[in-house]
Amino acid sequence: MITVIVFVLIGTITAAFFLYWALNSSPPRKSETSKETDFRDPLSTLSLLRLEPLPRSLMERVFSVEDWEFVERTAPKAVAERFKSERTALALDWITTIKSRVVTLMNIYRRVARQEANLTFSGEGMLFLRYAGFLFYCKVLGALLSVLGPFRVRQMAGNAMAAAEMLSDRYATILSVVKIERLAEFAEDSRAS
Amino acid sequence: MFTQVLWWMENILLSYLLIRGVQQGLWRRYPFFYSYIGYVLVESLLRYVAYMAYPHFYRILYWNTQLFSVALSFFLVLEIYNAILSQYPGAAKIARGGLLIVILFALSRLWIIKFFLIGVDVYDTPAMLERDLRLAQIISLAIILSTLVYYRVPIGKNTKGLVLGYGLYLGTAVGILAIHAFISADLGVWWGNSIQIASLIALLVWSFSLSSYCPNPPPPEESRLSEHYEVVATLTSEAISQATRYLGRAIRP
Numbered sequence: 001m002i003t004v005i006v007f008v009l010i011g012t013i014t015a016a017f018f019l020y021w022a023l024n025s026s027p028p029r030k031s032e033t034s035k036e037t038d039f040r041d042p043l044s045t046l047s048l049l050r051l052e053p054l055p056r057s058l059m060e061r062v063f064s065v066e067d068w069e070f071v072e073r074t075a076p077k078a079v080a081e082r083f084k085s086e087r088t089a090l091a092l093d094w095i096t097t098i099k100s101r102v103v104t105l106m107n108i109y110r111r112v113a114r115q116e117a118n119l120t121f122s123g124e125g126m127l128f129l130r131y132a133g134f135l136f137y138c139k140v141l142g143a144l145l146s147v148l149g150p151f152r153v154r155q156m157a158g159n160a161m162a163a164a165e166m167l168s169d170r171y172a173t174i175l176s177v178v179k180i181e182r183l184a185e186f187a188e189d190s191r192a193s
Numbered sequence: 194m195f196t197q198v199l200w201w202m203e204n205i206l207l208s209y210l211l212i213r214g215v216q217q218g219l220w221r222r223y224p225f226f227y228s229y230i231g232y233v234l235v236e237s238l239l240r241y242v243a244y245m246a247y248p249h250f251y252r253i254l255y256w257n258t259q260l261f262s263v264a265l266s267f268f269l270v271l272e273i274y275n276a277i278l279s280q281y282p283g284a285a286k287i288a289r290g291g292l293l294i295v296i297l298f299a300l301s302r303l304w305i306i307k308f309f310l311i312g313v314d315v316y317d318t319p320a321m322l323e324r325d326l327r328l329a330q331i332i333s334l335a336i337i338l339s340t341l342v343y344y345r346v347p348i349g350k351n352t353k354g355l356v357l358g359y360g361l362y363l364g365t366a367v368g369i370l371a372i373h374a375f376i377s378a379d380l381g382v383w384w385g386n387s388i389q390i391a392s393l394i395a396l397l398v399w400s401f402s403l404s405s406y407c408p409n410p411p412p413p414e415e416s417r418l419s420e421h422y423e424v425v426a427t428l429t430s431e432a433i434s435q436a437t438r439y440l441g442r443a444i445r446p
Binding site for chain 1: 280281282283284286287290324328331335338342343344345346353356357360361363364365366367368369370371372374375412426429430432433434436437
C-alpha cells in the first residue's frame with residue numbers, strides 16, 4: 001500500500017511540476033536594448049544590471065552603532081524601537097542586495113557556460129552546491145536578523161560592503177571576458193528575473 | 194460508450210498529429226516522436242480488432258505491444274534531449290552526466306536484484322515493470338528539464354509541447370500503473386479509460402503545440418568564454434564562497 005501511495009505521489013508531483021513549468025516559463029524575447037545602450041562602458045553596463053558599486057561612506061553612517069546608542073540613551077522607547085526596526089529593514093535590504101548580485105553573477109555565468117563544451121560535471125556540481133549553500137545562508141541570516149536585530153550582528157555593514165565591492169570587482173573581470181555584444185541580452189534577462 | 198468515445202478521440206488526435214507532421218515537415222525534425230505516434234496509432238487499431246474479434250487474445254496483445262511502446266518511448270526522451278540541448282554543449286554535458294548516473298543506478302539495482310534476490314519475482318505483473326520503466330523516464334525527463342531551467346536554455350513552442358505533453362502523460366501513467374499493480378486486477382473498464390484519458394491529455398497538448406513549426410530560438414553566437422572558461426568558473430566559485438564567508442562573519446557578535 002505504501003508503494004502505491006509513493007508512486008501516486010510521484011505521479012501527481014511530476015504532473016504538477018511540468019504544468020507549473022509550462023505555465024511559468026516565459027516565451028523567448030528579442031533584445032531591444034542592444035541598439036540603444038553602449039555596453040562598451042563598464043559603468044553604464046553595471047548600472048543597467050543594477051550592480052553599480054555601493055557608496056561605503058553612506059552605509060557606514062546608516063549602520064553606525066553610535067547612532068543607535070545615542071537614540072537608545074535619549075529617545076523614548078517607542079522611538080528607539082522604531083529606529084531599531086528600520087535598521088533591521090536596512091540590514092535585510094543589504095542581504096537582498098548581496099543575494100541579487102550573486103544571483104545575477106550566476107545568471108551571467110550559466111548563460112555563458114551552457115555553450116561551453118569544456119566544463120566539467122564535478123566543477124559544475126561544486127559550483128551549484130556552493131550557490132545553493134549561499135542562498136540557504138542568506139535565508140538563515142535573514143531570519144537571524146529579523147529575530148535578533150541588526151546590532152547583535154553589527155559586523156554586517158562592513159562585511160556586506162566588502163562583499164559588494166568584491167562582487168563588483170568579480171563582475172568587472174567576468175564582463176571583460178564575455179563578448180560585449182551579449183551584455184544587452186544579459187541585462188534584459190537580469191531585469192526580467 | 195464512454196470508452197468508445199475516448200478510443201475514437203485518441204485515434205483522431207493521433208491521425209491529426211501525423212497528418213500535420215507530414216504537412217508541416219515536422220516529422221523530419223522530430224523523427225522519433227512521429228515514429229512513436231505512428232506506432233501508437235497502429236497499436237491502437239490492432240488492439241481494437243483484437244478486442245472485438247479475439248477477446249481472449251487481447252490481454253497478451255495489450256502487454257506485449259505496451260512494453261514495446263514503452264521501449265520505443267525511450268527514444269522520445271532522446272528526441273526531447275536532442276531538441277533542447279543539441280545546440281548547448283555545456284548544458285548537454287551536464288544532462289548526460291545526470292542521465293548516466295540514472296542509468297548506473299538502474300543497472301546496479303537490477304544487478305542487486307539478480308544476485309541477491311535469487312528466486313524472488315520482483316515484477317509480479319507487467320504493470321509493475323511498466324511503472325518502473327516510466328519512473329526511469331520521469332527521472333530522465335526531470336534531469337533534462339532541470340538542466341534547461343538551470344542554464345536558462347530558451348525553447349520554442351514545439352519542444353515545450355513535447356516536454357509538457359509527455360511529462361503530464363508520465364505523471365498520470367505512473368499513478369495509474371501503481372494502482373493497477375497493487376490491485377492486480379484484470380484489464381477492466383476503469384483501467385482502459387484512465388490510461389486513455391492520460392493519453393488524451395498528452396495528445397491534446399501535442400496537437401496544439403505541434404500544429405506548425407516553431408523552432409527553438411537560435412543560440413547566441415559563440416562567446417570568448419571558451420578561451421577563459423576555467424578563469425571565469427574559478428572567479429564565480431570564489432565570489433560565491435567569499436560572499437558566504439563575509440555574511441558568515443556578520444552573525445558573529
